[in-house]
Amino acid sequence: MITYLEAIREAQAKALADDPRVYIYGQDVGQFGGAFKATKNLAQEFPGRVLDAPISEDAIIGSAIGAAIEGMRPIIEMQFADFSTVGFNQIVNHAATMNWRTQLPCPITIRLPSGGTAGGGPFHSQSMEALYAHYPGLIVMTPATVEDAYSMLLEAVAIDDPVIFCEHKYLYYHLKAESLPTEAMPTGKARVARAGRDATIVTYSAMVHESLAAAEELAGEGWEIEVIDLRSIKPLDTDTVLASVARTGRLLAVGEAFPWGGVTAEILARVASEGYDLLDAPPRRLNAKDTPVPYHPNLWGTHRPTARTISAEMRELLRR
Amino acid sequence: MVLQTAEAPCSCMEASENSQSFLKAYRWMLLARLVEEKIASLYRGGKIFGGVFVSKGQEALSVAIGSSLRKGDIFAPLIRDQAGRLAFGEPLLDCLRTYLGSRLGPMRGRDGNVHRGRPKEGMLPMISHLGAMIPAVAGCLMARRFRGIEGTVGATCIGDGGTSTGAFHEAMNLAAVERLPLVMVVANNQYAYSTPNSRQFVCRDLVDKAAGYGIEGHSVDATDLGACLKTLGQAVDRARAGHGPQLVIGSLLRLAGHGEHDDAHYVDPALKESALGRDCLKVAEQHILSSKWAAESTLLDWNEEAQKQIDDAVALTIREPLPDPNQEDWCALATRHLSEG
Ligand SMILES: Cc1ncc(C[n+]2csc(CCOP(=O)(O)OP(=O)(O)O)c2C)c(N)n1
Ligand SMILES: [Mg+2]
Numbered sequence: 001m002i003t004y005l006e007a008i009r010e011a012q013a014k015a016l017a018d019d020p021r022v023y024i025y026g027q028d029v030g031q032f033g034g035a036f037k038a039t040k041n042l043a044q045e046f047p048g049r050v051l052d053a054p055i056s057e058d059a060i061i062g063s064a065i066g067a068a069i070e071g072m073r074p075i076i077e078m079q080f081a082d083f084s085t086v087g088f089n090q091i092v093n094h095a096a097t098m099n100w101r102t103q104l105p106c107p108i109t110i111r112l113p114s115g116g117t118a119g120g121g122p123f124h125s126q127s128m129e130a131l132y133a134h135y136p137g138l139i140v141m142t143p144a145t146v147e148d149a150y151s152m153l154l155e156a157v158a159i160d161d162p163v164i165f166c167e168h169k170y171l172y173y174h175l176k177a178e179s180l181p182t183e184a185m186p187t188g189k190a191r192v193a194r195a196g197r198d199a200t201i202v203t204y205s206a207m208v209h210e211s212l213a214a215a216e217e218l219a220g221e222g223w224e225i226e227v228i229d230l231r232s233i234k235p236l237d238t239d240t241v242l243a244s245v246a247r248t249g250r251l252l253a254v255g256e257a258f259p260w261g262g263v264t265a266e267i268l269a270r271v272a273s274e275g276y277d278l279l280d281a282p283p284r285r286l287n288a289k290d291t292p293v294p295y296h297p298n299l300w301g302t303h304r305p306t307a308r309t310i311s312a313e314m315r316e317l318l319r320r
Numbered sequence: 321m322v323l324q325t326a327e328a329p330c331s332c333m334e335a336s337e338n339s340q341s342f343l344k345a346y347r348w349m350l351l352a353r354l355v356e357e358k359i360a361s362l363y364r365g366g367k368i369f370g371g372v373f374v375s376k377g378q379e380a381l382s383v384a385i386g387s388s389l390r391k392g393d394i395f396a397p398l399i400r401d402q403a404g405r406l407a408f409g410e411p412l413l414d415c416l417r418t419y420l421g422s423r424l425g426p427m428r429g430r431d432g433n434v435h436r437g438r439p440k441e442g443m444l445p446m447i448s449h450l451g452a453m454i455p456a457v458a459g460c461l462m463a464r465r466f467r468g469i470e471g472t473v474g475a476t477c478i479g480d481g482g483t484s485t486g487a488f489h490e491a492m493n494l495a496a497v498e499r500l501p502l503v504m505v506v507a508n509n510q511y512a513y514s515t516p517n518s519r520q521f522v523c524r525d526l527v528d529k530a531a532g533y534g535i536e537g538h539s540v541d542a543t544d545l546g547a548c549l550k551t552l553g554q555a556v557d558r559a560r561a562g563h564g565p566q567l568v569i570g571s572l573l574r575l576a577g578h579g580e581h582d583d584a585h586y587v588d589p590a591l592k593e594s595a596l597g598r599d600c601l602k603v604a605e606q607h608i609l610s611s612k613w614a615a616e617s618t619l620l621d622w623n624e625e626a627q628k629q630i631d632d633a634v635a636l637t638i639r640e641p642l643p644d645p646n647q648e649d650w651c652a653l654a655t656r657h658l659s660e661g
Pocket of ligand 1: 027055057079083086399400448449450478479480481482483485507509511512513574578
């Protein structure tokens with residue numbers, strides 16, 4: 001059995017082994033193997049290519065951009081997604097604009113340990129994908145399975161553009177697979193995680209699993225819910241979403257991030273403008289609440305969507 | 321300019337004053353050490369969600385900051401400042417309530433562990449992003465100046481690792497330009513999580529950074545409570561007297577893991593054996609005994625008293641209501657009618 005976290009480690013090992021242009025840079029990623037152990041033993045296996053960085057996110061990202069200009073393929077680990085805000089300027093203004101301004105691509109991969117865990121609190125729990133997806137020039141991946149964590153990270157390194165790789169901390173240890181995949185769906189293609197005909201849930205990352213659990217619960221009540229795993233939120237596979245809504249006529253978009261704007265709003269906007277006639281009921285969206293992510297599990301468990309609240313939201317949708 | 325802490329001969333009067341402030345500081349250190357041990361044991365018992373970060377080995381430096389400030393000053397403590405928080409006036413209950421998520425605590429379960437404070441009382445609640453508190457303290461001091469309030473000092477803390485942030489650099493420069501009464505205390509505990517200083521900076525000594533900002537710098541052996549009290553006292557006095565920002569570098573070793581989840585196997589054994597690896601609490605105890613400022617039995621009494629205080633506080637806190645999502649108002653705005661909820 002291999003966990004989501006081990007898959008990320010294995011993908012980096014393969015990237016380092018296959019491509020001499022790859023190196024890993026981030027706080028505590030060297031001998032220590034990273035705060036979450038996503039780079040365990042890589043410094044030992046690939047001497048001189050897995051380096052501890054100072055606590056300087058702006059310079060870490062900025063240096064990766066420079067290295068990419070000179071032909072390298074850096075993988076940057078942020079210790080937590082939340083700290084990427086300190087490197088935000090370099091990501092959105094420098095890396096994201098490079099190819100458009102100069103026709104020189106900027107192939108950097110920025111790994112963001114994302115999302116909430118019990119007791120994480122407001123600064124170790126955030127889901128930043130929508131923020132980065134907003135900016136032209138970035139690709140934003142949000143893998144929900146062990147297989148995708150592995151194959152999408154390899155693809156992120158191979159892609160010539162800056163990739164924000166949102167890996168979910170809750171899935172690190174909770175998710176296991178038999179083995180690593182040998183082939184993969186291309187980035188930009190969503191996956192039907194569960195087929196159904198009564199309604200569609202479109203979601204990504206850890207919320208795929210909450211949504212699958214909700215679909216299972218609703219199956220007990222006789223409903224067949226389709227669950228779409230977006231895999232990457234930019235590009236967002238509108239075709240697969242529309243095809244599903246065409247089958248079911250009902251849409252619920254679910255995300256763990258804050259409610260204003262964001263991925264779920266984007267999904268509803270696209271379906272409303274491109275597939276209005278497919279809808280049998282007003283589409284709905286479910287997100288975290290409009291406050292910072294709370295520390296105590298009593299609050300955190302209510303702040304973000306769960307299988308229970310997704311089921312409740314879906315029952316509302318099915319009533320219409 | 322780097323000021324050396326002068327070894328001035330002191331009169332008997334001063335000696336007794338020194339012993340009083342030393343003993344007072346020692347008792348805060350002891351309380352801090354014991355409450356963090358208690359929290360660590362609650363963590364091992366699965367009673368605490370999220371991380372636990374202790375300041376073992378850093379109590380002397382931290383307490384010296386809290387004791388050198390006075391009411392009305394500004395203090396932005398960081399991860400390893402339990403002792404300084406207590407000395408500055410944070411109630412012991414704030415610590416336990418925040419770690420245990422009590423609804424009655426200052427953070428009401430919304431934020432946890434070391435992310436707590438009472439900004440109305442001049443104690444800023446840290447955010448995790450290292451360096452971010454320094455310009456906020458600078459801003460507090462600018463506000464005091466705008467408001468015509470004189471004599472305020474603002475102090476804040478960071479680790480060796482945190483000095484690598486852009487925020488540290490920008491804030492030190494800003495404070496220097498504004499000539500603010502800011503005391504910046506760096507606990508150089510040799511590691512930032514697993515990262516040794518050799519991967520963090522290559523300047524000969526962090527205190528040299530003071531020259532770069534054009535401010536005064538101080539160095540202190542942070543395993544030595546007496547030296548810490550003296551150096552921090554001096555730095556705070558100079559800031560208050562209008563000499564601008566003060567950079568204080570305390571040298572020591574983190575005697576615990578980065579957090580309680582971390583066994584710190586990467587710490588160089590030679591450092592543990594070195595003078596930096598001394599436990600400041602033990603060093604202070606030895607000093608008290610050898611100076612005959614208190615008897616061994618008195619120290620034991622103090623230990624028991626502190627332990628009792630902690631046990632009472634824990635007993636109280638664990639009976640307090642936890643945050644209830646149904647009673648929580650889920651509103652992040654002060655302007656409530658503008659909240660989208
Ligand atoms: C901007 C930022 N980047 C990364 C982190 C994650 N982080 C938390 S503590 C820490 C190490 C801090 O080391 P140091 O400043 O030396 O303080 P110490 O823990 O040794 O007291 C890191 C990297 C953070 N809190 N803020
Ligand atoms: Mg340190």
